[in-house]
Structure formats: C-alpha cells, structure tokens
Amino acid sequence: MEKKQLRREQALEYHAKDRPGKIEVVPTKEAKTQRDLSLAYSPGVAEPCKEIHENVENVYKYTAKGNLVAVISNGTAVLGLGDIGPEAGKPVMEGKGVLFKIFADIDVFDIEINEKDPEKFVQIVKSLEPTFGGINLEDIKSPECFYIETKLRELLKIPVMHDDQHGTAIISSAALINALDIQKKKIEKAKFVVNGAGAAAMACCHLYVSLGAKPENFQMFDRKGILHADRPDLTEEKKMFAATKQPNTTLLDAMKDADVFIGLSVGNTVTEEMVKVMAKNPIIFAMANPDPEISYEAATSARKDVIMATGRSDYPNQVNNVLGFPFIFRGALDVRATQINEAMKLAAVKALAELAKTPVPDLVNMAYNEKNISFGPEYIIPKPFDPRLLSTVAPAVAKAAMESGVAQTAIANWDNYAIQLNKRLGLDNQLIRVLGSRARRDPKRVVFADADNVKILKTAQIVYDEGIAFPILLGNENRIRAMAAENNIDIEDLPIIDSYSEEQQEKRKKFAEIFFEKRQRKGFNRYESNKVMRERNYFGCMMVETGEADAMISGLTRNYPDAIRPAIQIIGTEDGVKKIAGMYLLLTKQGPLFLADTTVNFNPTAEELAEITLMTAKEVRNFNLLPRIAMLSYSNFGTSNSAEAKLVAEATRLVKQKNPSLIVDGEIQASLAFSNDILKENYPFSQLIDQEVNTLIFPNLAAGNIAYNLMKEVGGAEAIGPILLGLKKPVHVLQLGSSVRSIYNMCLVAVIDAQIKCKNPSNDMLKKDNWWKRFKKPSKAEANGSH
Numbered sequence: 001m002e003k004k005q006l007r008r009e010q011a012l013e014y015h016a017k018d019r020p021g022k023i024e025v026v027p028t029k030e031a032k033t034q035r036d037l038s039l040a041y042s043p044g045v046a047e048p049c050k051e052i053h054e055n056v057e058n059v060y061k062y063t064a065k066g067n068l069v070a071v072i073s074n075g076t077a078v079l080g081l082g083d084i085g086p087e088a089g090k091p092v093m094e095g096k097g098v099l100f101k102i103f104a105d106i107d108v109f110d111i112e113i114n115e116k117d118p119e120k121f122v123q124i125v126k127s128l129e130p131t132f133g134g135i136n137l138e139d140i141k142s143p144e145c146f147y148i149e150t151k152l153r154e155l156l157k158i159p160v161m162h163d164d165q166h167g168t169a170i171i172s173s174a175a176l177i178n179a180l181d182i183q184k185k186k187i188e189k190a191k192f193v194v195n196g197a198g199a200a201a202m203a204c205c206h207l208y209v210s211l212g213a214k215p216e217n218f219q220m221f222d223r224k225g226i227l228h229a230d231r232p233d234l235t236e237e238k239k240m241f242a243a244t245k246q247p248n249t250t251l252l253d254a255m256k257d258a259d260v261f262i263g264l265s266v267g268n269t270v271t272e273e274m275v276k277v278m279a280k281n282p283i284i285f286a287m288a289n290p291d292p293e294i295s296y297e298a299a300t301s302a303r304k305d306v307i308m309a310t311g312r313s314d315y316p317n318q319v320n321n322v323l324g325f326p327f328i329f330r331g332a333l334d335v336r337a338t339q340i341n342e343a344m345k346l347a348a349v350k351a352l353a354e355l356a357k358t359p360v361p362d363l364v365n366m367a368y369n370e371k372n373i374s375f376g377p378e379y380i381i382p383k384p385f386d387p388r389l390l391s392t393v394a395p396a397v398a399k400a401a402m403e404s405g406v407a408q409t410a411i412a413n414w415d416n417y418a419i420q421l422n423k424r425l426g427l428d429n430q431l432i433r434v435l436g437s438r439a440r441r442d443p444k445r446v447v448f449a450d451a452d453n454v455k456i457l458k459t460a461q462i463v464y465d466e467g468i469a470f471p472i473l474l475g476n477e478n479r480i481r482a483m484a485a486e487n488n489i490d491i492e493d494l495p496i497i498d499s500y501s502e503e504q505q506e507k508r509k510k511f512a513e514i515f516f517e518k519r520q521r522k523g524f525n526r527y528e529s530n531k532v533m534r535e536r537n538y539f540g541c542m543m544v545e546t547g548e549a550d551a552m553i554s555g556l557t558r559n560y561p562d563a564i565r566p567a568i569q570i571i572g573t574e575d576g577v578k579k580i581a582g583m584y585l586l587l588t589k590q591g592p593l594f595l596a597d598t599t600v601n602f603n604p605t606a607e608e609l610a611e612i613t614l615m616t617a618k619e620v621r622n623f624n625l626l627p628r629i630a631m632l633s634y635s636n637f638g639t640s641n642s643a644e645a646k647l648v649a650e651a652t653r654l655v656k657q658k659n660p661s662l663i664v665d666g667e668i669q670a671s672l673a674f675s676n677d678i679l680k681e682n683y684p685f686s687q688l689i690d691q692e693v694n695t696l697i698f699p700n701l702a703a704g705n706i707a708y709n710l711m712k713e714v715g716g717a718e719a720i721g722p723i724l725l726g727l728k729k730p731v732h733v734l735q736l737g738s739s740v741r742s743i744y745n746m747c748l749v750a751v752i753d754a755q756i757k758c759k760n761p762s763n764d765m766l767k768k769d770n771w772w773k774r775f776k777k778p779s780k781a782e783a784n785g786s787h
Contacts, residue, residue, distance in 0.1 A: 006461070006490050015091060022094045023101075023108070028064070059130075060336065064107060069134040069329055071096045071110045072125055077141035077164070080289075086112035089139055096138055096163075104326035104390060105424035106333065108136075118144045122151045129156050133333050136325065137162040142199040143235050159332040159340040165203035167321035168264065170328070170345055171381065172285055172309070173207045174352035175319060176260070178380040179307045183281035185259055187212040191279070193258045194241070195251065195293060196265035197222035202237050204262060207349070210342055215240055219254040221265075226254065252277070259283065267291025272302035280305065287311045287319050307377045316378035323382060324348060327390055330421070331397030335407035340397075347400035351393045355382045363387055366624040367434040369441030369755070385434055390425065391418040431592050431623065435748045439468045444550035444754040446747055447540040450557045451475040451496070457489045459743040464494060469751050472549055474499060474536040499539035508533040511542040519569060537563060541570040544729050550754035553746055555733035560599065567724070567731035577726040579604075581612040583619060584708045584721035585749075590674075593711075594620050594627070594695045598704040599722040599733075606647050610654035613697050615725040617662055620695055622756060629695040630673035630688060631655075631666025632703070637683055638667075648699050663691055670696065670707075720745040723753075730754045 015021065030036045038044050048062035060066040075089035076082075090112050097108030111128070115121045121144075125135060135158065137149055149162040180187055190213060194201055197220055209215055220227045220241045227238050228247040243249065255261065255274040263270065263286040270286065270293040278284075284299050286292035289311040296315040299308050309317035328348050332340055360373040360383075367385040382389060395414055401407040411417050446463070448456050451473035457480070460471035473480055477496045484491045498504065508530065515538070516529040524532075532538045537558070543549040555563035564580075573580060582599025585592060596616040597604065604612060613629060620627040631652045635645035648667035655664050665687040672679055673693045680689050698704030711717045719742070724732055730753035732746050 006465070006488070009488065010462070022091075023097050023110070060133075065131065066133045066333060066336065067105075068107050068109065068132050069100060069136055069333075070125075070128060070132045071100070071108050071136045071138055072113060072128075073111075073138045074113050074115055074121060074140055076116060076139070076144070078139045083141065086114050093138060096136065099322055100136075100326050100329070102425070103322060104330040104394070106326065106329055116144075118147045118151075122148055122155070125152055126155050129158060132158060133336070134158055134329050135160040136329065137164075139164065142202075143237065145199050146202075146235075146237055153339055157338045159329065159337050161325070161328070161340045162199065163321060163325045165199045166207075166340075166345060167324045168200040168287065168319065169203040169207040170324045170348050171319045171321060171352065172204055172262070172287065173211060173349040174323075174356070175285065175309050175317060175381040176208065176283070177211065177349065177353040178356055178375070179283045179309070180260075182377060182380065183259075183283060183305075183307060185281065185283075188214055190217060190259040191257065192218045192260045192262060193251070193254045194218060194220040194262045194264070195269060196263065196288075197227060197238055197241075198264065201262070201264040202241075204264065205241055207345065210346060211349070219243055219249065219258075221251060221254070225249075261285065261293075263287055263293035265293060267293060268295075270294035270299075272298050275299055275302040275306065278303070278306075281307075283307050285309045285319065307380065309380065313384075317380050318384070319381065320384050322384050323352060323389065324393070327393035328397050330390065331394035331399075332401060334394065334417070335398045335401045335411060336409050337398075337401040338406045338408065341401075341404055341406055343404040344397045344400045344406075347396040348393050351396035352382060355386070355388060355392050356380055361387065363434060363624050367437040369438050385437060387422075387425075391421045394421055431587070432745070432748075434624070435745075435752060436466075436468065438755070439748050439751040440466070442751075442755050443467055443469050444751045444758065445470045445472055445548075446750055446754075447472045447474060447543050447549040447552040449474050449536045449540040449552060449554035452479050452483060453556055454483060454487050454489070455738070455740050455743060456556060457484050457487070457491060458740050459747065460494060461489050461491060462740070462744060463747050469747055472497065472543070474540055476500070497539075499536050500534050504539075508539070511539065511546070514546065515542065515570060522569075532566075535566070537566040538570065541566045541731060544731060545570050547758075550758045551730035551732070551750040553732050553734060553743070553750055556736065556738055556743070559736075560733060563733040564600070564724070567727055567733075571727050571729045571731060573726045574728050577615065578611065579608055580724055580726035581615055582722040583616055583725055584719055585623075585723065586708065586711055586717040586719050588711070588715070588717045591692070592623075592625070592694060593717070595704055595708050595711075596695075596697055596725070597701060598698070598708045600701070600724075602701045604700065606650035606654060609648065609651035609697065609699070610658065612725070613651065613655045613664065614659060614662075616695060616697065617659070617664075619723065619725055622752065625694060627663065627695045628688070628691045628693050629655075629662065629664040629666075629697060630668050630670070630693045631664065631697050632670050632673070633667035633699055634669060635667050636669050636672055637686075644699055651697075663687055666697070720749060723749055729757055 029040060031040050052058045052062060071093045073089050073093055075084055075086040078084050078089040078092055090110060093110035093112060097110050100106040100108045113121060113124055115124060140148060145162055149160060152160045194205060205218060218241045226249045227234060227242045229242045229244045230247050234242055252274050256277045257279045259279050260283045265288055267288050268291060282303060284306055286294050287310060292310045296308055296310060299306055309319050311319055328340060356379060357375045364383050364386050365371060365373055368383060373379050395417060398411055402410055446469040448460055448471055450456050452475040460473060463469040464471055471494050473494055473496045476498055480496055512530040512533045516526050537554050540552045544552050580600055581597040583594055583596040584598050585594055594616060597612050601608060617627040617629060631648050633645050633648040645667050652664060652666040655662060673688060676690060679686055712719045722733060730750050732750050734743060734746060
C-alpha cells in the first residue's frame with residue numbers, strides 16, 4: 001500500500017475513533033449533586049442572569065465569554081483544497097481549536113457558516129458577538145476575506161483577526177527584523193520581491209511597511225505576472241504595491257539586486273540562478289507548503305551568505321502561525337481588548353524577534369536534540385516548543401492594547417500575570433511534543449520482540465513513518481507479513497528476524513556463546529544457552545547487548561517477570577546499581593508526575609528505597625525536568641512510630657546524605673505533598689514548601705502499583721511506562737494489553753534512553769541497511785508543520 005494511502009487511512013481513523021472529532025465541552029464547575037445542578041441551572045442560574053442584565057459587563061464575571069474564541073469559516077479556501085464547503089472545512093476548524101487550547105488554554109467553538117455572500121456572512125458573525133470574547137476568521141477566500149475582516153472590526157467590540165492573513169505576517173515580520181539585523185541591512189532601504197498576492201502576502205507587505213519598509217521598494221507578482229499600475233484587474237489592496245515602470249518585468253528580472261524574497265505562492269518557482277543574482281547577503285522566505293518556492297538545499301548551495309526560512313519544520317527558521325495566534329488572542333482576551341490593532345500586532349512581532357535573541361532553555365535544546373541553539377542565521381525565530389512564548393508574547397500584546405487605548409481592563413502586576421500564564425499550561429502538553437521532536441532528531445534502532453501482534457505492527461509503522469525509530473521486528477516472517485497485509489499495515493521496508501529460523505543459526509550460536517560466558521556459573525550450561533537464544537526476548541536483548549540494536553520493547557504478550565529476566569541476565573545493571581526498578585510517567589491535569597517503584601521491588605529496604613529514589617531522580621532529569629521528590633507514607637515527619645514509616649524516613653535520610661542538592665523530603669502523606677499552605681503552616685522546615693512536587697516514591701510495590709492504576713483508570717491520567725531504571729542499555733517492558741498509543745509513547749522513551757546510553761551505529765551499518773537510509777527522509781507530517 002502506498003504511503004499516501006496509509007497516511008490517509010491513519011488520518012481518517014484518528015478522526016473517527018472513539019468519540020468522532022477532536023474536541024468536547026467539559027464542565028468547569030462541580031455538577032454531581034442536586035445542589036450543584038440547582039446552582040448550575042434553574043433556579044440558581046437566574047441570579048447571574050439578573051446581574052448581567054443589570055450590567056452587561058458582568059457577562060465576563062459569570063460566564064466563559066472572556067476565555068472563549070470562535071473559529072469561524074465558510075470553507076471557501078481550506079488549506080490547499082480550495083472551496084470545499086463549510087462541512088468539509090470543519091476538521092480544520094476543530095484542529096485550530098485544539099491548537100488554541102494546548103498552546104494558550106483558550107476555549108474554542110468552531111463555527112462553520114454556509115454563506116458566501118460577504119455582507120450576509122458579516123451579519124451572521126456580528127450576531128454571535130454576545131457569545132464570544134474573540135473571533136478568529138479562518139479559510140475564507142480572497143478578496144472577500146479583506147472586506148469581511150475590515151467590516152467586522154468596525155462593527156464588533158471584541159477582537160477579530162483573520163489568521164491566514166495576519167498570522168504569517170506577524171511571524172515572518174519577526175523573522176525579517178532579525179534576518180535584516182544579521183545581514184546588516186536597513187528595512188527602509190531593502191528591496192523586496194514578493195511572489196504571491198493573496199491574503200497572506202498582502203498582510204505581510206502591509207506589516208513590513210508598518211515596520212519601515214517603503215512601498216516603492218516592492219515588486220509583487222501574482223499568477224498574471226507583476227502587479228503594475230496599468231493592469232485593470234488590480235484590487236484596491238494590490239494597487240498600493242503596483243509598479244509604475246517596466247510592465248513586462250519577469251521574476252528573474254526582479255530578483256536582480258533584491259535584498260529580500262518573500263514567497264507565498266507555489267513550490268519550485270524560484271531557481272538557483274535567481275538566487276545568485278540577488279544582492280549581497282540576501283534573505284529568502286520561501287513559505288509555500290508543502291514545497292517551498294525553492295528548496296533549502298538549493299538556496300543555500302547557490303549562496304553561502306543567504307538566510308533562509310520556510311514553512312517546514314525539517315529545516316531551520318520555520319515560519320509557523322502557531323507562534324502567533326494563540327498568544328495574541330491570549331493577551332487580547334486578558335485585557336478585554338475591543339480589537340487586535342496594528343500596535344498589538346507590532347508588539348507581537350517585536351516580542352518574538354527579541355525572544356529569539358535570548359538564551360534558549362534546555363527544554364528547547366532537548367526538543368530539537370541540539371546542545372546550544374543560539375541566535376544566528378539558522379535561528380532567527382523562536383521554536384514552537386519554546387515554553388516562554390506564552391509568557392512573552394501575551395503580555396506584550398496586552399500591554400500594547402492598554403497603551404493604544406483598546407483595553408477595557410488593566411493588568412497591574414506583570415510578574416503575577418506571567419506566573420498565571422505559565423500555570424495555565426501543564427508541562428504534560430509540552431512534554432510529549434518535546435519527546436517526539438527529540439526522538440526524531442536522532443532516531444534509534446528499536447527491536448520489537450512481540451512483532452506477531454497487530455498493535456506492535458501498527459506502532460512500528462507509525463514510528464517508522466514519523467521518523468522516530470528504526471523498527472526491527474522479531475517473529476515468524478510469513479505470519480507477520482500475512483498479519484500486516486490483512487490489516488493494511490505497511491512493513492515493506494522493515495527488517496524481520498525469526499530467531500527460530502535456520503538463517504539465524506550462526507547468529508544464535510554467537511549469541512549463545514556470549515550468553516554462556518555471562519551465565520555459566522549462574523545456572524546455565526552450554527546446551528541451555530543455545531536453547532534460550534531461540535526465545536525472542538533473549539535474542540532481542542542480545543541484539544541490544546552486541547550493538548545490533550539500540551533498544552528493545554517487549555512484554556505485550558507475556559508476563560512481566562519473564563520479560564524482565566533476559567534483560568537482567570544479558571544486559572545487566574548500571575555500575576553501582578544493585579537492583580533495577582520500574583517507574584511510570586503520568587500525564588495529569590496538574591502536569592507530569594513520576595511514580596516509582598511501581599513494577600519491580602515488592603518490599604524494598606531503606607537502602608534499596610534510597611537507591612530507587614536516586615535512579616528515579618536521574619531519569620526525571622533525562623526528561624529535562626528538575627526532580628522534586630516526595631517520599632510517601634501514611635505518616636508525616638514522625639507522626640507514626642511504625643516500622644514502615646521509619647523505613648521511609650531512613651530512606652529519605654540516606655538520599656539526602658548521598659545527594660544533598662536533591663529536593664526531597666519525607667516521610668509524608670500524598671495529600672500533604674500537594675498542599676503547600678498546610679505544609680507551610682504546620683511543617684515550615686520541609687524542603688517541599690513552594691515546590692511543585694513531580695516525583696512520588698512509594699514505600700512498597702503494592703502502594704505504587706495501586707496508586708498508578710487508580711490515577712490512570714479513575715483519575716484519567718495518561719500513563720507512559722513502565723520505564724525500567726538501572727539497566728546498562730535500554731530495554732522496556734509493556735503492560736499486558738497496552739494500546740498503540742501506549743506502545744508509541746514507550747518507543748519515544750526507549751529512543752531517548754538510547755540516545756543517552758548508546759553510541760550511533762557505524763557508517764558501515766548505515767550503508768548496509770537500506771531501510772535506515774530511506775528513513776532519513778522527513779515525513780510529510782513533519783515537513784508540512786501545523787496549519
């Protein structure tokens with residue numbers, strides 16, 4: 001099956017599975033008892049109704065209006081699909097709502113309107129003003145979009161923005177400021193060539209003019225050629241940038257001595273020859289998607305002095321609208337701005353440009369697998385995963401709204417506002433995106449020991465297609481291929497190894513000898529060593545041990561001890577580690593929580609519990625998070641004199657002795673660990689005061705395992721794990737019945753674990769493995785970026 005068809009099926013399955021679509025409405029107040037319901041609806045609901053009737057501004061106090069944005073479209077210009085209608089555009093609008101929520105904690109109703117007449121469309125949207133705090137117009141064709149946005153901004157007293165126009169303009173403007181700075185060019189003197197004259201291109205040019213560019217320094221092209229004053233078909237928006245000389249100018253002619261090229265058209269319209277005739281130190285923003293006007297490789301090979309930006313995530317300097325619209329609306333909503341004006345857009349531009357010049361957090365370096373991303377030709381615009389975006393751009397926009405007189409409320413304490421913004425988003429949203437991005441930067445070879453399973457095969461295809469890992473499948477080849485064909489899973493490029501087959505006889509012998517050397521005085525003779533190498537778990541672990549793979553995932557179809565045992569016998573523990581442990585990462589509404597030991601040690605001693613704690617802290621740091629550890633018990637700092645409570649207290653003492661800098665305290669009850677006020681009032685000596693605990697160490701396996709399962713099944717937390725701690729090389733064991741999503745997440749962890757513990761394979765290995773070489777191509781999903 002072709003990749004395009006597979007991607008189509010995966011996308012359809014994603015949108016259709018479980019509850020169709022991507023969004024839902026979740027109550028923000030308790031609604032469980034009769035009293036709750038009487039307050040939420042009749043008769044209690046009448047009270048806020050009366051207050052709002054008395055003063056309409058109270059709608060922001062008693063309803064969700066202040067955090068609610070409408071994403072509105074008529075489906076006339078959806079992605080690259082054109083006029084496909086409002087219903088067909090709904091998945092895009094839902095997707096936009098998802099981005100608003102995960103990046104800025106803004107709630108969204110997507111509204112698809114079956115109306116193409118601009119005036120009627122305006123009247124429909126105007127009638128919705130009482131419901132929403134802001135309007136995001138989306139995928140409305142040009143030129144109608146210009147009239148619609150302009151008219152709505154005149155009529156409405158809430159912020160309105162057509163993101164297709166202004167999103168690209170704002171992000172590219174920030175990039176332009178920094179590119180001009182690096183190339184030592186002045187914007188008022190820069191000569192621009194713009195290929196494309198649609199809504200986004202026009203908005204870009206207008207914003208560049210606001211930054212200081214001169215309209216007479218622009219040469220703009222649409223499908224009919226250069227915009228020229230003699231053309232009778234030009235709209236009012238285009239006339240501002242119409243040339244008055246040389247009506248037959250070609251794109252090549254225009255590129256001669258140009259300082260900046262802006263592409264918002266179609267792919268492959270710019271040649272290397274055009275790049276070569278540009279001025280010294282040129283700037284090229286080729287933003288057509290998925291294929292830019294000129295490829296990054298072609299542009300940078302034609303000119304070593306070029307600064308290049310595209311709309312793609314697989315090259316430096318991605319111009320991605322998600323850097324703008326969530327944070328612009330966040331700032332506008334928080335001061336109840338009546339519009340998004342030029343001052344607010346320019347504030348966003350300058351905030352983004354300045355942010356790119358500041359030191360990049362480790363979390364961002366980790367996400368892109370870089371040691372030190374820094375301002376320069378390959379980093380002129382912040383990365384979408386930068387956690388500072390919300391607390392940088394939103395305040396800048398809010399401040400500009402206040403200063404320009406369109407804010408209806410004021411923010412008095414900007415430091416507190418920044419703290420509130422950061423609390424809006426738990427790290428869990430960022431964490432999975434960061435893990436995925438980091439894995440893609442340096443994918444590793446992962447052995448799947450239970451490959452004759454549909455879930456494993458689906459996961460293997462996904463991680464391969466997304467550039468996360470290079471799967472190696474263990475099992476009977478005929479059975480695996482038949483299963484894949486039956487379920488439309490493409491594993492054509494993936495190696496399949498049957499540890500039972502005659503083909504693997506020599507390798508089994510080699511592995512058996514190595515195993516015998518390790519275990520000959522620990523209960524295994526040579527015959528048994530040969531025999532166990534037919535077992536996939538043993539064979540897979542030996543592949544990792546000998547460097548033929550970087551990590552292994554097992555356990556989906558076998559019990560936990562049987563899956564762990566080969567890893568302990570073959571790979572062994574890290575230096576200084578006496579016992580391995582199991583940890584779960586739970587993604588909760590409050591952020592990520594790490595729980596240990598949840599799978600291995602039944603009743604650890606104080607010394608063992610201290611070792612588990614130190615291993616867990618080390619792993620938490622691998623996620624680029626600072627461990628803040630609560631040592632859990634039913635006792636609080638000596639309130640119980642029982643042996644169990646004393647054991648946890650002693651373990652805490654040992655941890656502090658071995659690593660005094662670690663933020664850790666106990667013994668402590670779980671509820672108290674998350675109750676900072678009570679902790680501060682009653683136990684002012686605790687190291688956990690004013691610390692957001694993210695790591696829980698349980699006194700025994702029963703407590704840890706029960707807590708993990710309750711949080712997952714009842715608390716709604718998403719679980720990643722179990723993550724094995726203490727092994728020399730990455731082997732991770734799945735829970736029985738794990739979902740494809742769970743296996744995928746474990747693969748992310750395994751790859752990142754391998755990046756830390758394993759060296760890359762030799763160049764000889766790369767040359768031999770065709771499937772590895774093919775995998776180096778960027779996936780379409782990653783190349784295209786977000787809408």
